[in-house]
């Protein structure tokens with residue numbers, strides 16, 4: 001088979017042209033995202049790139065997920081998945097950006113350049129898996145991806161409407177010859193349900209303060225659709241009331257809405273607002289947060305930091321109990337609440353690492369541990385286990401020198417590993433992991449919340465003429481340019497007890513984010529406001545000046 005690269009141009013010009021007025025865009029923190037009307041040519045080109053990536057990776061399957069995650073309904077986007085389920089390698093993000101930003105007439109040369117630079121054999125097979133979320137423009141954009149793959153004579157396998165983590169799982173299973181599981185929807189749900197049931201054991205219902213029912217806000221997206229199928233299969237061990245399954249995606253609901261606005265989403269029944277355990281996932285079901293309304297009517301959030309501490313604490317206990325020696329670590333970003341970091345380091349005695357924002361950075365760091373737990377505060381994360389960890393636990397589960405209790409603990413840990421989607425943060429798998437731990441501990445959400453007290457914190461947005469005038473280092477915590485800005489931030493922060501604040505340009509929106517935390521809510525608001533004004537004045541703010549958040 002030989003590939004005539006001219007066909008890439010012919011396809012592009014005939015079916016997926018790029019407007020001359022189209023502005024340059026970047027492969028950001030989570031791929032390309034934009035208004036769906038601007039994405040047809042981007043999708044076509046990403047289909048081409050995914051096929052080339054497959055060839056560069058010995059013809060292994062590469063995933064293309066069409067989704068704009070928590071963005072509003074009119075947006076869509078695309079992210080590429082590497083052979084072992086990781087996000088696309090960073091050097092290829094650059095290739096993706098360049099490929100998308102050339103004109104149609106430059107396209108063939110650009111493709112040829114990638115092939116030459118990456119020593120790609122265009123006679124080799126190329127295999128691309130395509131999945132999409134429930135947005136109404138996704139099927140059409142998926143066609144464009146497929147045409148891109150076909151333009152360079154690759155083969156496409158369509159998975160239809162799936163969550164992002166499901167597609168990561170399918171890619172990993174396929175490229176590991178099914179060592180990780182069976183690459184079908186049944187394979188995915190069977191693996192999770194099997195492990196979850198085994199962990200519940202005979203004691204399937206309530207336990208201590210734990211009640212085996214919860215409310216699930218599916219963000220009117222694919223996470224709702226998939227949970228409607230799964231919840232029937234789980235009904236005897238966990239009652240899940242699925243809400244927000246048919247409305248407008250992410251509109252006043254979903255994990256991002258709940259985390260950002262610090263309030264319950266629309267669409268939950270009244271009884272969910274009385275001390276019941278609730279979860280929200282995002283539009284492609286790779287993020288999750290928990291929350292409840294306490295007896296005084298206050299909204300209480302249990303975010304990614306809480307989930308990380310709960311899971312890590314449980315794993316540490318279980319590992320110590322079965323007597324295996326493993327190196328465990330927890331990875332956070334600068335957005336993690338300072339109180340959670342204190343709690344992990346000083347109370348749980350687990351080492352903590354801080355990386356740049358974006359799960360690919362956390363995932364990478366977590367690989368350094370035998371058991372690496374990583375979560376962004378917004379609820380995106382998972383646990384990864386090294387081969388060494390898996391075999392040590394497997395050995396312990398049948399080691400006659402250990403007590404029966406220790407062997408059982410090790411066997412439980414094996415099921416816990418099976419319940420984890422190690423390929424990427426997965427709202428459904430994460431939810432079942434949390435439910436397992438709460439059940440094992442006999443904990444209500446109040447018990448969980450009592451483990452530590454969050455520092456009040458605020459996230460502000462500042463609009464600049466060019467957000468990239470701000471550059472940062474030290475895992476996003478220190479500003480490098482403009483000159484002198486970091487010193488000025490430090491001076492402001494020093495005025496506030498337990499104060500911490502940092503600024504960085506967003507990788508998904510045209511804004512600069514300001515994070516602040518302090519001893520009281522009023523101080524956190526004041527600190528965020530002072531820093532936001534400073535950034536606005538020193539870095540070229542546009543539009544109206546930042547306003548103080550109302551408390």
Ligand SMILES: CC(=O)N[C@H]1[C@@H](OP(=O)(O)O)O[C@H](CO)[C@@H](O)[C@@H]1O
Pocket residue numbers: 029030069335357358359376378380505506507508509513
């Ligand atoms: C503060 C925050 O929540 N940032 C989010 C957001 O990135 P920004 O680069 O901050 O826009 O979207 C990313 C992709 O979903 C996610 O990984 C990250 O945590």
Ligand SMILES: [Mg+2]
Pocket residue numbers: 069070282283284285286287
């Ligand atoms: Mg998402």
